[in-house]
Amino acid sequence: xxxxxxxxxxxxxxxxxxxxxxxxxxxxxxxxxxxxxxxxxxxxxxxxxxxxxxxxxxxxxxxxxxxxxxxxxxxxxxxxxxxxxxxxxxxxxxxxxxxxxxxxxxxxxxxxxxxxxxxxxxxxxxxxxxxxxxxxxxxxxxxxxxxxxxxxxxxxxxxxxxxxxxxxxxxxxxxxxxxxxxxxxxxxxxxxxxxxxxxxxxxxxxxxxxxxxxxxx
Numbered sequence: 001x002x003x004x005x006x007x008x009x010x011x012x013x014x015x016x017x018x019x020x021x022x023x024x025x026x027x028x029x030x031x032x033x034x035x036x037x038x039x040x041x042x043x044x045x046x047x048x049x050x051x052x053x054x055x056x057x058x059x060x061x062x063x064x065x066x067x068x069x070x071x072x073x074x075x076x077x078x079x080x081x082x083x084x085x086x087x088x089x090x091x092x093x094x095x096x097x098x099x100x101x102x103x104x105x106x107x108x109x110x111x112x113x114x115x116x117x118x119x120x121x122x123x124x125x126x127x128x129x130x131x132x133x134x135x136x137x138x139x140x141x142x143x144x145x146x147x148x149x150x151x152x153x154x155x156x157x158x159x160x161x162x163x164x165x166x167x168x169x170x171x172x173x174x175x176x177x178x179x180x181x182x183x184x185x186x187x188x189x190x191x192x193x194x195x196x197x198x199x200x201x202x203x204x205x206x207x208x209x210x211x212x213x214x215x216x217x
Contacts, residue, residue: 003028057081065108066206076206078114086114087122092213093178093200095149097124102147104133104156110206111180116151125149135159142172150174154181161189170195178202 003022006013007029013020014031021033028034046052054061061083063075095101101120105112120127128145133156141147157177170193177190178200187199204211 054080057084064110064113064206065106066110076110078110078206083114083118086118089115089119090123090125090149090178093176093202094198095123095125095176095178099123099148099176100126100128100146101149101151102128102130102142102145103151104130105151105153111151111153133159135163139166139169139172142174143168146173148173148175150177150179152177152179152182154179154183154186157182157190158186161186161193165193169193176200180204 001024003024006020010020010029010031019033020031021035022028023035023039025036026034057080059080060077061080062078064078065073066076067073090099090101101116103112103116103120105116107113107117117127128141128147130141134141135156138160142150156179172194174194174197176198180201180203182190182199182201187201191197191199199217201214202211
């Protein structure tokens with residue numbers, strides 16, 4: 001979906017040694033690595049462990065977008081070890097394989113992809129992916145999909161609190177909200193309006209090695 005945004009700067013990227021990989025049917029210009037065909041042709045069998053197991057868990061697993069706490073937005077290095085640690089995120093906040101997690105955060109960011117998707121894999125939970133967050137549709141989505149856990153950034157909760165009141169706002173199965181950046185006034189309003197939902201506020205930097213959890217509320 002984003003290829004047309006990258007296409008005009010392909011010559012510059014090539015000069016800088018940047019390789020562009022893209023999913024989806026083409027055609028694509030020369031120099032672009034189209035992944036769909038080799039993925040479709042790939043075997044379902046795993047390669048031998050020595051082929052895919054990293055020799056050093058501190059080597060780079062992937063680069064991920066960070067919004068620039070220490071400067072301009074950039075690609076931040078994430079190691080294999082840090083990626084694997086994200087498997088335990090939802091377990092740390094009290095979720096389990098029985099939960100249905102609602103995720104509307106961008107997947108180019110660590111919160112959405114590593115904590116959200118990888119976190120669901122870690123506990124074997126169901127993940128409901130929403131392409132774009134809608135405050136108006138949120139509670140209908142929760143009822144329709146049986147959502148029990150919501151991963152937020154603080155602004156999403158503010159959008160929900162700022163919506164006009166509607167019947168049935170407290171008729172849902174949401175029991176846990178976990179995320180970052182929830183202001184105290186929004187926190188209080190969220191609970192007063194939408195019911196007894198446990199909130200676990202967390203904070204961690206993509207490039208840091210410490211994470212904080214507010215277990216006490």
